[in-house]
Amino acid sequence: MSPSRVRLSDEQIAEGLKSVPNWHREGDALLRTLQAPDFPTGIGMVVAVAEAAEAMDHHPDIDIRWRTLHFALSTHDAGGITVLDLRLAAVIDTAIESVLAAATGTHA
Numbered sequence: 409m410s411p412s413r414v415r416l417s418d419e420q421i422a423e424g425l426k427s428v429p430n431w432h433r434e435g436d437a438l439l440r441t442l443q444a445p446d447f448p449t450g451i452g453m454v455v456a457v458a459e460a461a462e463a464m465d466h467h468p469d470i471d472i473r474w475r476t477l478h479f480a481l482s483t484h485d486a487g488g489i490t491v492l493d494l495r496l497a498a499v500i501d502t503a504i505e506s507v508l509a510a511a512t513g514t515h516a
């Protein structure tokens with residue numbers, strides 16, 4: 409099994425979460441919930457995340473209800489949280505920020 413698909417320890421997860429402060433752990437998943445400004449922008453976020461996840465070959469669970477997006481990350485093959493989930497969390501944050509900046513015309 410590649411190192412990236414090895415379940416992380418509680419300590420490793422806690423340490424990794426420091427780099428992705430928008431996320432928190434619940435059991436064997438990393439979770440993030442956010443509000444999009446409107447439904448089309450929320451869908452745009454989902455599309456951007458989907459493209460990034462496909463490129464990584466590591467995919468989030470996504471739930472969107474109007475403007476509320478829920479992301480849950482876990483490595484199914486490992487039955488828990490791996491470094492792939494921490495990497496995907498950072499990738500999702502970047503994708504969301506990019507779509508939001510484009511939608512609101514605010515580029516850093």
Ligand SMILES: C[C@H](O)[C@H](O)[C@H]1CNC2=NC(N)=NC(=O)C2=N1
Pocket residue numbers: 465466467468481482483484485486
């Ligand atoms: C064959 C393919 O690489 C695997 O099925 C990938 C696809 N995307 C995945 N996504 C997630 N979240 N967990 C996995 O174990 C996983 N495995």
